[in-house]
Amino acid sequence: MKKTNGQALIVFQKNPVLGKVKTRLAATVGNEKALEIYHHLLKLTYSQITQIQEIAVFIYYSDYLEEPPARVSLDSNHHRVQQGSDLGDRMRNAFWEVSEAGFENIAIIGTDCPEISAEIIRDAFLNLASFPVVFGPAKDGGYYLLGMNRLENSLFEEIPWSTSEVLKISAARLKDKNIPFQLLPMLSDIDNEKDWNAYIRLTLETK
Template sequence: MDALQGQDPAAEGLQPNMDRNSNNAVIVFQKNLILGKVKTRLAKTIGNEAALDIYRSLINITYSELSQLKDVDILVYLSDYVEELPFDIKGKNYKIFAQKGSDLGDRMKNAFEETLANGYQKCVIIGTDCPDLSMKEIQQAIDHLATHDVVFGPAEDGGYYLLGKKEILPFLMQNINWSTSEVLATSIERLKNEKLSYKLLEKLGDIDTEKDWKNYKLRKANEQLP
């Protein structure tokens, strides 16, 4: 594992001559595991410690899927500072960085910009809040970028759990009302205005509330029944 330890977060980012094992990159936006700073909506009903434990589980699920991908490099962007990952992404070349920017759109734009500047041709960004996101959807996103300008993984709340691009396209990440039901619709409208093509993956749900988590656990338990 190549981790950038002990650096100033403001100075962190991909370096111009970063070694690549692939032309494809998956950018993972993940929060540092800080009590009281993760899954805050979930914590309102189950408490900070239980919310932190659930977030650890969500990260583990995400990493398990990432480890099954082929021909990709994994770039993990932590929310506040660089630290060792809580779990390993088995068998993958991955690096760790700190996010930079004033809001989610700015942080995503900077991550895409750094990644594309280092020679990656297809870039997919995901979070760690969608346990139903499998390597299948991520691989599909990479494959669809061969014939489409942008790929979205639509979320049930009107946002998206995945964004794939070959160019920076900053208009997709600027002046967006994040965490609202208008995010995906606004993004698609902007693409249409620019006459750019897009592909939608399967709609999936994030884990934001206690009800979301309970429904997910119940569904997984039912899937295990004979």
């Protein structure tokens, strides 16, 4: 398929089901509170992605298709279900599918980063004009955003997902291949109660 030189943002979202989201957080705060927090994170994420109407947004759900939150206007034709045996497989398949739809500059985010902003997402795409890969580093050693203007399979293979080594290993593989990359501002993901409490304190301090 001929490329359109378009920009596309992939959003990996878990279906908000009690007992199935934020399991590390739920281990200490309980399933109901974890689900409440996840809904809050979804609301924050959608409030930012709906501001970037110049970029196509693809929502990839974990298990089944569903309607986006009320009053959110997104193209329902861009709603998909994740496919693959692990996170790397699912991300690679999503990148490939969106690329085959005609998009060249593609970035992926999750819904666990309350500090994500429309400005940071736009900055990622601006950097893809000069760098083949862009990372949004997370304080836990992973990343909250991955952008590419060509598919780099090594970033999805044999990565110890959900560990502090994710970004380190990913960056090392690019360096081994002499593939340049750019880093965005470092932000925090919400994975456990400590992360959530730190975010709440920060929110109160900035009010």
